[in-house]
Amino acid sequence: MGAVDCLDQNVGAYRIAIRSKKWWWPLFAFLPDAAVNNAWLLYRMSSAHGHLPLGQLRFKRSVAMIYICLLLVQQSVPKPITPTPTKRQKVRLSGVGHHAESMPKQRHHSHCGKKANFICKACNVPFHRKCSA
Incomplete structure (x- = not known):
């Protein structure tokens, strides 16, 4: 012991x-x-x-x-940030079909990280009206 x-x-x-x-x-x-x-x-x-x-x-x-x-x-040691591809570049740069729709669930805006209430119908990218990016 x-x-x-x-x-x-x-x-x-x-x-x-x-x-x-x-x-x-x-x-x-x-x-x-x-x-x-x-x-x-x-x-x-x-x-x-x-x-x-x-x-x-x-x-x-x-x-x-x-x-x-x-x-x-x-x-x-920072981790490299790789952007996630949303849709084809051609669809994003065309001026056709980009309309804001309200989302039932909030997602985070890819640019500023704040909660987004709207989504672009063509790109499927969340955004909010306060941020122009």
């Missing part, structure tokens, strides 16, 4: 402190704490660091900063 007591003591020192009324939350919050604790114990036992090992709090902070930096790097 010595290892379980040490795990409980180490996890209890810097526990994730979020309160919830859900019964499963303490079980879920215990898993990252136990994983980081085991990683910290392996880090302390390894001789690769060559200097004094980090304390538990500093180790947790460094792990958190690594994951935050990875998340920021992933978010900084």
Whole structure:
């Protein structure tokens, strides 16, 4: 029981402190704490660091900063936006059959992203009267 007591003591020192009324939350919050604790114990036992090992709090902070930096790097790469083709270009540029009809359900305008109440009958493109695009 010595290892379980040490795990409980180490996890209890810097526990994730979020309160919830859900019964499963303490079980879920215990898993990252136990994983980081085991990683910290392996880090302390390894001789690769060559200097004094980090304390538990500093180790947790460094792990958190690594994951935050990875998340920021992933978010900084913008995804290419490819426009969805609506109809043939010939139909869109012709001046025939372009009439506004009211839609029963709102869709989002492709240019500004606001909710559109009308649709072009020929192009099948939603639009609203406040935006001219």
